[in-house]
Amino acid sequence: MARSLGRWTLYLDDTAVPERSLIGGKAWSIARMRGMGLPVPPAFVITTDACRAYLAQGDLPAGLRDEIGAGIAVLERESGRRFGQGPHPLLVAVRSGAAASMPGMMDTVLNLGIDAAAKAALAAESGDVAFARDTHRRFYDMYARIVLKATLADLDKDAGPEAWRTALAAAGAGAIPATATGQLEGAVRAVFESWNGRRAKRYRQHHGIPDEAGTAVTIQAMVFGNLGRDSGSGVVFSRNPLTGAPAPYGEYLAMAQGEDVVSGKHTPDGLEALNNAMPALHDALLGAAQRLEQADRDIQDIEFTIQKGELYLLQARAAKRAPAAAVRIAVDMVREGTIVPEEALRRVNAEQIRGLLAPRLANGAAARARLVAHGESACHGVGVGQVVLDADAAETAAANGRDVVLIRPTTSPEDVHGKVAARAVVTARGGATSHAAVVSRALGRPCVVGCGDEVLQGLDGRQVTVEGGAGLVFDGTLPVTVPDERDDPLLRQLEAWARAAAPLAVYRDSERPAAAALDLDGLPGGESPENLPQLLAGAKGAAGGALARDAGVAAAVACGLAFIVVPQALPALLAACAARRKGRGVDAA
Amino acid sequence: MRNMHLVLHGLAIKKHGSAEAVAGIVGLEASEVAQALAAAVSQGRAVEAGGAYMLTPAARVSLGGEYSKVYAAQRADQAFVAAYERFELVNRQLKEIMTAWQTVEVGGQSVANDHADKAYDDAVIGRLGELHERAEAVFGPLSAGVPRLAIYQAKLLAALEHAEDGETEWLSGAKIESYHTVWFELHEDLLRILGRERTE
Numbered sequence: 001m002a003r004s005l006g007r008w009t010l011y012l013d014d015t016a017v018p019e020r021s022l023i024g025g026k027a028w029s030i031a032r033m034r035g036m037g038l039p040v041p042p043a044f045v046i047t048t049d050a051c052r053a054y055l056a057q058g059d060l061p062a063g064l065r066d067e068i069g070a071g072i073a074v075l076e077r078e079s080g081r082r083f084g085q086g087p088h089p090l091l092v093a094v095r096s097g098a099a100a101s102m103p104g105m106m107d108t109v110l111n112l113g114i115d116a117a118a119k120a121a122l123a124a125e126s127g128d129v130a131f132a133r134d135t136h137r138r139f140y141d142m143y144a145r146i147v148l149k150a151t152l153a154d155l156d157k158d159a160g161p162e163a164w165r166t167a168l169a170a171a172g173a174g175a176i177p178a179t180a181t182g183q184l185e186g187a188v189r190a191v192f193e194s195w196n197g198r199r200a201k202r203y204r205q206h207h208g209i210p211d212e213a214g215t216a217v218t219i220q221a222m223v224f225g226n227l228g229r230d231s232g233s234g235v236v237f238s239r240n241p242l243t244g245a246p247a248p249y250g251e252y253l254a255m256a257q258g259e260d261v262v263s264g265k266h267t268p269d270g271l272e273a274l275n276n277a278m279p280a281l282h283d284a285l286l287g288a289a290q291r292l293e294q295a296d297r298d299i300q301d302i303e304f305t306i307q308k309g310e311l312y313l314l315q316a317r318a319a320k321r322a323p324a325a326a327v328r329i330a331v332d333m334v335r336e337g338t339i340v341p342e343e344a345l346r347r348v349n350a351e352q353i354r355g356l357l358a359p360r361l362a363n364g365a366a367a368r369a370r371l372v373a374h375g376e377s378a379c380h381g382v383g384v385g386q387v388v389l390d391a392d393a394a395e396t397a398a399a400n401g402r403d404v405v406l407i408r409p410t411t412s413p414e415d416v417h418g419k420v421a422a423r424a425v426v427t428a429r430g431g432a433t434s435h436a437a438v439v440s441r442a443l444g445r446p447c448v449v450g451c452g453d454e455v456l457q458g459l460d461g462r463q464v465t466v467e468g469g470a471g472l473v474f475d476g477t478l479p480v481t482v483p484d485e486r487d488d489p490l491l492r493q494l495e496a497w498a499r500a501a502a503p504l505a506v507y508r509d510s511e512r513p514a515a516a517a518l519d520l521d522g523l524p525g526g527e528s529p530e531n532l533p534q535l536l537a538g539a540k541g542a543a544g545g546a547l548a549r550d551a552g553v554a555a556a557v558a559c560g561l562a563f564i565v566v567p568q569a570l571p572a573l574l575a576a577c578a579a580r581r582k583g584r585g586v587d588a589a
Numbered sequence: 590m591r592n593m594h595l596v597l598h599g600l601a602i603k604k605h606g607s608a609e610a611v612a613g614i615v616g617l618e619a620s621e622v623a624q625a626l627a628a629a630v631s632q633g634r635a636v637e638a639g640g641a642y643m644l645t646p647a648a649r650v651s652l653g654g655e656y657s658k659v660y661a662a663q664r665a666d667q668a669f670v671a672a673y674e675r676f677e678l679v680n681r682q683l684k685e686i687m688t689a690w691q692t693v694e695v696g697g698q699s700v701a702n703d704h705a706d707k708a709y710d711d712a713v714i715g716r717l718g719e720l721h722e723r724a725e726a727v728f729g730p731l732s733a734g735v736p737r738l739a740i741y742q743a744k745l746l747a748a749l750e751h752a753e754d755g756e757t758e759w760l761s762g763a764k765i766e767s768y769h770t771v772w773f774e775l776h777e778d779l780l781r782i783l784g785r786e787r788t789e
Contacts, residue, residue: 430789433684584648
């Protein structure tokens with residue numbers, strides 16, 4: 001058992017891992033990593049028992065305040081730092097954590113423990129005044145947003161706490177407690193209160209989680225990657241998340257905090273830089289990545305910090321991966337004997353395969369073409385058509401069977417019907433988060449944004465090709481190719497497993513069987529999955545229409561069809577396997 | 590007709606909308622809106638095709654000229670304008686959340702979200718719920734200035750709850766009253782009320 005600090009709190013050491021229901025998912029994963037002997041910053045947890053007591057009596061239970069003090073004292077001892085004091089100030093991260101992750105629970109508050117004195121100490125220790133000031137400001141911003149739920153403009157980074165307090169008061173939010181201890185208590189209360197927020201309550205009701213389960217609060221020492229040449233931060237993947245190649249992949253930035261690695265302000269180095277500077281830590285890191293991958297049987301994404309020559313793992317989770325990597329890792333892991341084919345089919349979805357098989361510009365076509373505009377990529381894909389500058393014109397042209405590309409200065413709700421009608425969308429102003437970008441992605445329309453106002457002149461009526469992924473607009477109609485799933489040995493392997501597991505047969509258009517298939521393309525309403533139960537009644541096989549979507553394939557499975565005919569087999573096979581698992585209750589909805 | 594401005598305003602936002610759709614965002618009875626739209630068609634201010642209406646170009650221009658008079662009080666109301674400015678701050682975060690829903694960073698590159706990572710998707714929906722709670726502090730003063738704006742708040746909550754229940758097309762679906770669709774319409778409504786320009 002992790003070491004008890006009293007009635008309500010546990011220190012997470014490397015002894016046995018306590019129950020998830022008592023300490024929550026976050027603390028559980030820290031305890032598990034410590035149990036594996038992996039280096040994790042010291043942490044203690046306020047258990048779900050304390051949450052239940054708090055909610056029952058509307059206040060912190062007797063003794064909890066002292067136990068939090070005792071927990072902080074352990075973190076001080078373990079880290080050699082002092083909470084809210086120099087010369088080496090201890091800052092902590094406060095996280096909510098129920099047994100199962102749940103929406104509506106309080107977000108993480110970082111850098112708690114910083115005040116004017118701690119800021120000065122941190123500036124002296126790191127030799128970086130701007131860093132200390134920025135840490136102070138970010139703490140204010142997070143506390144205001146997350147604990148006090150204030151909507152604030154960005155706090156002025158050159159101003160001090162007085163000005164920030166004024167901004168906070170102007171936004172109508174409560175005040176930030178004056179002392180670090182008071183701030184910590186405020187954050188703990190906010191975590192407990194979030195258990196009864198609208199979202200958390202709804203979620204529990206929907207998922208049958210009892211209201212008495214409660215949430216834990218994890219309090220963990222923060223580590224610093226910017227305390228000298230033997231410090232730094234980075235991220236390591238146990239395999240390559242872009243290609244799936246079975247070699248570690250990562251980034252490292254010496255003398256930097258984790259957020260510097262992801263901010264894009266600095267260009268991180270590869271892991272060789274760490275290997276050159278501190279080879280023993282590099283090897284320990286890769287060893288940890290291997291062990292975590294084996295324990296979880298999936299590719300890991302691990303954030304780490306090195307503080308004065310000590311390695312700390314901050315977080316490890318299953319990595320997000322590009323579609324090509326998802327395919328390769330799933331197939332490789334079966335071949336390595338780590339997972340079974342059934343699991344591989346679960347790890348690759350139809351949408352990923354559709355992305356891999358989407359039409360693209362023919363090889364070399366872009367190199368020979370004339371570029372007429374370029375901007376930021378907002379939605380991948382290739383679209384070809386004649387330029388129109390007005391949403392109504394786009395709709396009229398499309399109704400007459402013409403392919404058009406809609407170019408607008410910006411877009412408003414008035415333009416949505418034009419985007420539906422167009423093959424691609426281009427805007428003069430705005431970035432990858434603009435309304436135009438959001439709507440284009442929702443519609444799956446290739447989209448390039450922020451091309452500059454000159455894009456509105458000279459292109460009207462011209463034939464163009466939009467390469468959404470690269471943010472380029474070319475003159476004329478460029479050749480487009482569709483990849484063939486049969487050309488890729490990894491896709492062929494997945495297909496073989498999927499055929500063995502799928503509840504119906506899937507044929508490619510080019511390999512149509514002799515048996516008659518109901519042609520959904522020729523039926524009114526055949527493009528909507530919700531019409532299929534009616535349309536498919538009594539049929540043995542079907543082709544086209546809504547079968548291009550997962551919901552359509554699921555309907556075909558539910559209707560007990562023997563076979564379907566589609567352009568490419570693997571997306572439909574994976575959708576059919578998913579529908580079968582859902583039907584058997586193997587996968588949650 | 591007393592509510593003609595409001596109906597045409599609703600049609601400017603719900604372009605290609607039916608009488609019901611327009612009624613749904615401006616808070617009038619569908620029968621009254623249908624009447625007003627029929628009158629607008631006969632006056633050459635709107636055109637109708639298959640039950641869906643559209644403003645004529647001339648009506649669009651004259652509607653644009655009416656806002657400063659209709660909403661003079663709101664434009665002079667400091668609390669309303671301040672709430673709008675806070676809305677713009679939240680708007681930036683909303684667009685970031687929608688982008689996070691649709692695209693993900695993989696090893697430093699942005700790719701389409703294939704929704705294979707349920708924990709990631711749940712976290713994005715969680716961020717949207719958190720944003721909604723903070724936005725409620727902005728909706729209050731906005732509806733105090735223009736009571737019909739409360740309709741958007743209710744529609745946003747409905748879309749959020751659909752998304753939270755796993756019907757994820759309600760986040761950014763472009764053809765339904767998804768969270769993004771309603772937010773986008775509310776934004777357009779506010780820009781018109783205050784006579785501001787869209788920046789992107």
